[in-house]
Amino acid sequence: MxxxxxxxxxxxxxxxxxxxxxxxxxxxxxxxxxxxxxxxxxxxxxxxxxxxxxxxxxxxxxNKDSLILAVHKKHHEEVLAVVKGAMDRCQFMPLKDAIRQIIVANLDMHMKTPRLHAEFDAWIPARSKLVDQDGFQSEMAQIVLNFLSQRPDVQQGDQLKPAVVVIMNMVRSVLHAAVGSVSDGESREKMLDHLCAGIYGSLNTVVQPVGQDVSVTVPASDGLG
CATH class of the missing domain: 1.10.10.60 (Homeodomain-like)
Incomplete structure (x- = not known):
């Protein structure tokens, strides 16, 4: 319960x-x-x-309740760090490749302890006031927006924030389902194919037109910390 x-x-x-x-x-x-x-x-x-x-x-x-909440809070911190770290590493990759690398990093983290994530879902109510879910979602959205806003192959504008909302909900739903159902490498790759295609499709209104120069120049003495 x-x-x-x-x-x-x-x-x-x-x-x-x-x-x-x-x-x-x-x-x-x-x-x-x-x-x-x-x-x-x-x-x-x-x-x-x-x-x-x-x-x-x-x-x-x-009690145990306080412990699982502390573990859940730590999990949120780790997810944010993993996603941001993957984005830092993928900053200069083509967008499709970057999306897959970021999702793989997130999935790998969740797959390390699949039972733990099931316990979170079973014991912590989705909208519990004991969990700062809104704060986590807001911080994650900002990380994603920062990543996309720094890419020359993504147009900035009113369409970007709605796309991020769709992407975040898609990733959360699919990854949480995958933790309990993906049991072999082939299933994992197919799931990644579909999820990454869905994410890229959600960005189709903001990705620069094909043929436009979207090359990325690595700064000589600066980088994303």
Whole structure:
């Protein structure tokens, strides 16, 4: 059943040692949830994996609910970092190639712990006020817009933001479905073919006309950090 309690952290770590302990505990929770599922996992297992006492765990996390929310928040941070990193690496690739590389990076991250993502969907309500979903979506949209706005093969204008909304929802739906259903390399490649074609098709109103000069010149002394 979805989270019922108000699993806010009991306290925020201030000292470096406490922050490191909390980070270790969240990582331990991620591993345990991925291995055993949320319902079967126990706080004792998580404390043992983190190498701390159960009392130390409860100083910061009142229950399992607070732990899965912390893991989910960390997951959002990692998704943003993975997508931005892939975009940085693909800045000077042709758009179709860049799209595929970015999606592959995102998919590979999700496929590392497929059970964990299923647990997120099962236990955390989609519109839970405990999760800053709007903040995550807004930050992701800005990352995508920044990437597209820096490309000479993409026209800027009123059509770009609606295209990004469509792309984000498409990617989220397909990747989450793929995590639970793609089991072999052939299925993975076919799914990527369809998803990348869909993304490129969503950009058909903003991609520069074929034949127009859209070559990208790599700056001599500057780059995307």
């Amino acid at each position: 979805p989270l019922q309690s108000d699993p806010q952290p009991r306290r925020q770590p201030k000292q470096l040692r406490s922050r490191m302990m909390v980070e270790t505990t969240v990582e331990a929770a991620r591993q345990i949830f991925a291995e055993h599922g949320f319902e079967a996992a126990t706080t004792n297992q998580i404390a043992d994996r983190a190498g701390i006492s159960i009392g130390s765990l409860y100083q910061y996390f009142p």
